[in-house]
Amino acid sequence: MSKHFFERKIIHVDMDAFYASVEQLDNPDLRGKPIAVGGGGKRGVVSAASYEARVFGVRSAMSGAQAQRLCPELIFVKTNFTRYKECSQQIREIFYEYTDKVEPLSLDEAYLDVTENKKGNPSATLIAKEIREKIKAKTGLNASAGISINKFIAKVASDINKPNGQKTINPEEVIPFLETLDIRKFYGIGKVTAEKMYLHGIFTGNDLKSKSLEYLEEHFGKSGTYYYHIVRGIHNSEVKPHRTRKSLGAERTFSENITSELFMMERLEHIAEEIERRLEKSNVAGKTVTLKIKYSDFTLQTRSKTLPYYLRKKEVILETAKELLYQDDMKNSVRLLGISLSNLNTEDRPKAKPSLKKEIAVQLKFEF
Template identity: 55%
Template sequence: MTEHSAPDTRKIIHVDMDAFYASVEQRDDPSLRGKPLAVGGSAKRGVVAAASYEARKFGVKSAMPGVTARRRCPQLLFVKPRFEVYRAVSRQLHLIFARYTDFIEPLSLDEAYLDVTADIAGIGSATAIAEAIRGDIRTELQLTASAGVSYNKFIAKVASDQNKPDGVFVVRPTEGADFVAGLPARRFYGVGPRTAERMSALGIQTGADIRAQSLIFLEQHFGKSAQYLYRASRGEDYRAVRPDRERKSIGGERTYAEDLTADSDLRDALEHIVDIVWERIAANQARGRTVTLKVKYADFQQITRARSVSPAVDSREGFEQLSRELLNALLPVVKGVRLLGLTLSTLEPAEELSRHEGEGIAEPRPVQESLAF
């Protein structure tokens, strides 16, 4: 896709719904409002898919085992996820976005990048557009959203988390480098606990500490992430908002109320997941060359097994056959299985955050704030 606006003049909004699944459940069931709520899992089994802000006060988080969540919050209420409802609300959300821009890049059901540089609604500033969108969401969907407004995707996404829930945070082009300098290193993409520990051992705690390092130093210690860290620590990100951004994978998984141990039970469970995932694959008219099986055992040990083929998988039968072969290679299981998941990957090369197409590392250029924020 052709770049629709120059990197230095973009106005980008990252919209992120607040506790989306949990908020939808509280909206639709007034008895749940104001109470600590977990979507998914249960007090004994499963994993929390989302937690209300009332539950987060107790330390309940998404991807946390249900038993841990209940231990942290004894009064926690569990509800089953209703993904068909969340998808319907997401479609309504995107209709709202489309009033303000043609450039919408969804990241998930509840968040998206919007390039509003063109200001097709004639509102006058990116901040005003963000407030208008949040107002429409509140009025029409009875939900709240937070937004980050900036001149690039990296900063807009980080900014959307600054005033959560139900807030807006704006970072103008002249403020970007200073804003990034003050960020903890762990707020950068790809900096998980282990990378953060390595950074700490090197004396790197903040964005300013990253910026103080040479590109060579970053390449020596962080490999492929070096260019991204080098650019991002200077407030640079040249990626455009891409409405035609392709999926890298499509998958699904299920956590079971009781551990599965019998071969027949595991095969039946796999067939169910094949049905679920293939429906999503067909809906997206996707083809992929790699099928990955995810298994989580009763003791929470997790493994994945994958197979790649050529030509790409383009039929349910082919997807099912590869899935069965991956599972059969693990049978019989010694310990119970609590979760199974399947993913079809297209093996498209990951988009590089740190590089503009055809462009190498360059010295930072003077910022000219030519459009209203």
């Protein structure tokens, strides 16, 4: 990796077991115990698990029944998104004390570009430490952080010393770090892709680096180009403070599987009402309606239709969803229905003019 380029100072802040930690913070009786947020009942799904529960193998997106089998002492707690958003807002206020270049990924994690920051602090490592200490003081919650020259490496680094820790990958350490990194720890390489890479003799970053661009594109398609660059420390995506919403939707999982289309329409009406509220709150509208159907055997099906005009009212959304529902026969009983709107009018709105300030590619000695 050439030293002659503009090196950014990127921090990835990731809250530790955020939803579960908030619940343990608010209820002292839950501290030190294995808890799962959501997931209660035979149809539930775990939204988050405390570290005490993770020891038993409990993970987010796992069914509540499976989680209970893994950890019989598991305590299920209902989600409280109002409270989680409140904590998230407090955390973001701290981020903005240091930089306006903040890109939230979710309620509990964000990228920060502190190359130039409001504190005039040249050390991204010290900034990350200060931010974590302020989060703890203000909210009582622990955060971990990764610090490096781009978003990809900062994201990977934030996992290394979890929970309640941080890791800095200095510019000169990037290549050695990536070469020895287990391929499963590369952000963007999931379980299925990792297993495919094993078949090609790719177990570490060094193995991945040994493969040519042509080889990776041949065996991994367009993603091969991404893998070729990230293992060389190349990831030019900037921190985007204003992320344009691409879609908006809502879904419901049912306590019992349903087969009656009449019952489905009743559920879809409630979902359409919720979407209308969200559209009005966000002041957006969309042209493409997508109906999501998850069957009792957990197979997933989506059906979409794009209209020539923007939708915002529940009546039109519902009518389109109804048309999609009757578009094809149901292959099984249904456990989940969802509606989403994409092709939003946010994509038609004029974008801010780019800054005239140029990034001059010079060799910089950065203090991380």
